[in-house]
Amino acid sequence: MPYPIVPYNFCPQCGKPLILKEISKQIYPYCPDCLFVHWGNFSMGVGGVVWHENKVLLVQRANEPGKGNWTIPGGFVDQRESIAEAIVREIREETGIVTDPLSIISLRDRPGEKHDLYVIFLLRYLGGTLKAEQEEVSDIGFFGFEECKALHPLANLSRCAIEASQTQSGGFVPRIGVPLLGEKSALYQPSSRNCTLD
Incomplete structure (x- = not known):
């Protein structure tokens, strides 16, 4: 909250x-x-699209804002963790699923009374046991693309992220060992490789 x-x-x-x-x-x-x-005032959140056996991981929010909405899992970034660490932690806490970030597929930038940044990752499914975190999640599951569209209400940002994850060939991936000077200073850059969904 x-x-x-x-x-x-x-x-x-x-x-x-x-x-x-x-x-x-x-x-x-x-x-x-x-x-x-x-x-x-700033806040940074992360969300994650996780595909497994041609189905995407979704949670139903147990609290406001958006109580009852189906969304991709995610949450706030802690002060001392990277955004990649945050999304892996949030997915594991909310769903019990272990993941590995493949790329960034989207960024929501919402300035206002509080500047809200929300980074959406595509992640690789590694394993785990599906279990909803009782305080934040009222329902949970993996859903096929057509099943997702039938869920009500499915948050618009989550729907857009799911669609983007199916159409992008790579997104943005972290660059390791790049000096933070000059034109190659970006920590994330377009990927030249295809990211698999499973």
Whole structure:
């Protein structure tokens, strides 16, 4: 469940009152004593498309927002984990299924009062026993593509991700050992290989 957005009135570093200051043509809460700037509220989530025997893994949400919706499994990224670690953990926690990321297939970028980023992975099924996490998941299963379309309600973002996973040949894969300078600084780049769905 997302936390409410609380405005910063005092500096979290030194405790002095914040003022509003224009920085790069935007207004931010700013501390004139220690120079702290509150750049905004951000959250990062991950979702995963997992195919096994021509069926995709879906969960039915047990809580708001979207209670009752069928979605791909996923959740929030912890502060000290990579996005790839987060999606593997979330799928294992929610479903009991062990996976391995193949590629990134989509990114939802939703700025607003809180800037919400959501990265969708295509993952390889490795094994595990299907078991719904009781607190977050009310139902669970692997469904064929036509079965997915009949589920109600199927979250639109999940439907789009499932469709994208069937049409893309690779998506974006991590680059290992690439120096973070110049034109080759991207940590994820288009894949030249085909990703299998199972």
